Amino acid sequence: MMFPQSRHSASSQQLKFTTSDSCDRIKDEFQFLQAQYHSLKLECDKLASEKSEMQRHYIMYYEMSYGLNIEMHKQMNSIIRQQLQAHQLSQLQGLALPMTPLPLSLSQPTLPAVTTSSGLFSLSSLLASQAQLAKEEKASRDGVDSHREEDGDKSD
Structure with missing residues (x-):
């Protein structure tokens, strides 16, 4: 197509x-x-x-x-x-430990700088041991004084 x-x-x-x-x-x-x-x-x-x-x-x-x-x-x-x-300072002031002279063989303990809560525990144990030493020293001094008095009574 x-x-x-x-x-x-x-x-x-x-x-x-x-x-x-x-x-x-x-x-x-x-x-x-x-x-x-x-x-x-x-x-x-x-x-x-x-x-x-x-x-x-x-x-x-x-x-x-x-x-x-x-x-x-x-x-x-x-x-x-x-x-x-x-x-710590308020606790130390609250304790008011008697200051007893240490024997010459012992040196004055120093308190460590405490900065944590575990330090509080070590500080309290240090203070407790210092108090125990003071008691023992007082007891030994009292024992020496009582011996002197007994010796003095015998010599009379």
């Missing part, structure tokens, strides 16, 4: 028009996509710079927080140490 010539020329003109029109539409879409890509690229660059700025702020705030945390712990430890020393 054959097509009439007039119909064939019309379809070829329509085909040319459509091809040219399609190329223009493709060109317009390409330019639109290129503009969209450019705006998205600018937005991505802006977000990347904001991200790096936020990371910088985060690091700065983290360092400040860390420093404040360390400073707070130093002050808390200082306050606890002061309260502990005040408590």
